[in-house]
Amino acid sequence: MAQKDASVFAAGGSDLELVGISKVFPGFTAVDNISLKIPAGSFFALLGPSGCGKTTTLRLISGLEEPTAGKILIGGKDITNTKPHQRTVNTVFQSYALFPHMTILENVAFGLKQRKMKNAIELAHEALALVELDHMASRKPSQLSGGQQQRVALARAVVNRPALLLLDEPLGALDLKLRRQMQIELKAIQSEVGLTFLHVTHDQEEAMTMADTVAVMNKGKIEQMGAPAELYELPKTRFVATFLGQSNLFDGKVTGATASTISVAVGSRTLELPAKRSAITSGDITVGVRPEKIAITRAKPAASKSRSLIGPGTVTDASFSGVSTQYLVDVPGLSTMTVFEQNDGDIVKAGTEVWLSWDSEFSFGIPLEAQGFHDSDTSTTTLAAQAK
Amino acid sequence: MKFGKLLLPLYGVLALIYLMVPIAYTIMFSFNDSKRTNIIWNGFTFNNWLNVCDAQGVCQAFANSIIIATVSTIVATVLGTAIAIALVRYKFKGRAATTLLLFMPMATPEVVLGAGLAAQFLNAGMPKGMLTVILAHIMFCISFVVVTVRARVAGLDPKLEEAGRDLYANPSQVWWKVTFPLLLPGIVAGALLAFALSFDDFIITNFNRGPVDTLPSFIYTAASRGIPAEANVLASAVFLLAIAGVVTAQVGGAIRRKKLGITP
Numbered sequence: 001m002a003q004k005d006a007s008v009f010a011a012g013g014s015d016l017e018l019v020g021i022s023k024v025f026p027g028f029t030a031v032d033n034i035s036l037k038i039p040a041g042s043f044f045a046l047l048g049p050s051g052c053g054k055t056t057t058l059r060l061i062s063g064l065e066e067p068t069a070g071k072i073l074i075g076g077k078d079i080t081n082t083k084p085h086q087r088t089v090n091t092v093f094q095s096y097a098l099f100p101h102m103t104i105l106e107n108v109a110f111g112l113k114q115r116k117m118k119n120a121i122e123l124a125h126e127a128l129a130l131v132e133l134d135h136m137a138s139r140k141p142s143q144l145s146g147g148q149q150q151r152v153a154l155a156r157a158v159v160n161r162p163a164l165l166l167l168d169e170p171l172g173a174l175d176l177k178l179r180r181q182m183q184i185e186l187k188a189i190q191s192e193v194g195l196t197f198l199h200v201t202h203d204q205e206e207a208m209t210m211a212d213t214v215a216v217m218n219k220g221k222i223e224q225m226g227a228p229a230e231l232y233e234l235p236k237t238r239f240v241a242t243f244l245g246q247s248n249l250f251d252g253k254v255t256g257a258t259a260s261t262i263s264v265a266v267g268s269r270t271l272e273l274p275a276k277r278s279a280i281t282s283g284d285i286t287v288g289v290r291p292e293k294i295a296i297t298r299a300k301p302a303a304s305k306s307r308s309l310i311g312p313g314t315v316t317d318a319s320f321s322g323v324s325t326q327y328l329v330d331v332p333g334l335s336t337m338t339v340f341e342q343n344d345g346d347i348v349k350a351g352t353e354v355w356l357s358w359d360s361e362f363s364f365g366i367p368l369e370a371q372g373f374h375d376s377d378t379s380t381t382t383l384a385a386q387a388k
Numbered sequence: 389m390k391f392g393k394l395l396l397p398l399y400g401v402l403a404l405i406y407l408m409v410p411i412a413y414t415i416m417f418s419f420n421d422s423k424r425t426n427i428i429w430n431g432f433t434f435n436n437w438l439n440v441c442d443a444q445g446v447c448q449a450f451a452n453s454i455i456i457a458t459v460s461t462i463v464a465t466v467l468g469t470a471i472a473i474a475l476v477r478y479k480f481k482g483r484a485a486t487t488l489l490l491f492m493p494m495a496t497p498e499v500v501l502g503a504g505l506a507a508q509f510l511n512a513g514m515p516k517g518m519l520t521v522i523l524a525h526i527m528f529c530i531s532f533v534v535v536t537v538r539a540r541v542a543g544l545d546p547k548l549e550e551a552g553r554d555l556y557a558n559p560s561q562v563w564w565k566v567t568f569p570l571l572l573p574g575i576v577a578g579a580l581l582a583f584a585l586s587f588d589d590f591i592i593t594n595f596n597r598g599p600v601d602t603l604p605s606f607i608y609t610a611a612s613r614g615i616p617a618e619a620n621v622l623a624s625a626v627f628l629l630a631i632a633g634v635v636t637a638q639v640g641g642a643i644r645r646k647k648l649g650i651t652p
Binding site for chain 1: 547548552553554555556557558561565566570
């Protein structure tokens, strides 16, 4: 086999750079001109619904698919035209893809043996110890539970010290409790080995808790990229506002703009928001606010310049979930609003008339778009079927 | 009440006897001290087993059968495995037609197949012999190998091969270290089936064998004037070998499972 450049296997990851990468299948474009740079040693998440092209992006990086256009660079070196076995990249597959005819140890040592490493067995044992499964080394994959198989798949990839570790929804098949536990373990292992992780997921909570940087993908494009808190607090598109957490959105028109504030007419009401928190400053606009930012009161709050006020509305549903209560409030002329309230006071019953208010600093402005992504969203299977 | 309880075991025993009588007869008469024909019991002897090649032509026929079955099996297994992988993994024009064509040799009556092949060999000017028999056997064995291996390929997760490629294995290493070991049970099953079918095929063989005798054709010819006890010896030996093979595989599997701690 082609000998790999030994230096790129040194501890620590390498930068990954995608330059205008596209993948066109007959009938649809899975990945549409994506450019991004992932710095060495970071934990990067690609987040999006099924069929958004995130797994295809991963397969392009691992070499299992060839891009239609664009370049892939790892550590500054162009690897676009190399085969998967020549790339210093390893993947943790969604289905784990452990070799059923080999023991756990043989599975983990596979990559090392391919590279003719002398201490393959020793390193494999170390990697298994890292995921606390060394005592299972002589078993076959079928004798392990799902969570254990997941950890073996991780060990099999990490042991090679790849420049870049790709994780394709690796926690998707686990139950919720195990998933949360593995999220913490994965994050710990990442900081311990210091590799560059690229994690693909459709679980927004998973992406936000684990990654340093999240890129939200939709229809083959990256909608927005940034730190999790930044994406949540200041979404730039309707898709990000609704896919990453929930948002109350009001479509309206900009009626006035100063250097610091934008006024928006929403029906007969006027909402104000900070100019720096709006993606656009004129014409059609959608104003949004996160549900937990809203205060729900029975009495009409005193008018204040810095607070947005909506009401009166009627509570149509109050669902108690321990820490908080989720209210659905029907406001005449507006869509149903969602409000999260901490359970530190009394709980408002359904049917009660209430007022909703929030600090205008929490509002954000995004371009007005056709309603929702759900109608245009297609599942991976549908897209794949179309491609055939 | 008591009679009802006995009915099922009785039926089971009778069915077993019914199945076993011809085999037991064959084995028993391989020890018959036969004179001219091996039909009447003349007393027990080991002579047939010790001098199995004494009867004229019987060992030559047996050797021919082994050679034909071995060559046909190897060729049919290699070709059949390749076809099975192509049919499952690749989309190409005529895939459906190929699948249909592969079933044809299994569905066509052997007499028609044998006669048709004989005519083709005559047209092509090929003298009948070992080669024509092997070609005929490869043809019908391929179908059975494809059907057996295809099921195994369909059950093989392509992600496993991708994992191999991802873990620095080049295409040929992926085949030998991942794909082949995982397909092996299917390939072995297909090969065993091909060997068995080729070894005891009579109809197609008889149309295309020319002067070459195989064990089935030898026994068929001999039947008209009395089958020598040596033929019984060979038949019994093949049967016992097959049983030994099955038992070894079963016991081996059980030991392996026990070692791995799997309870069946």
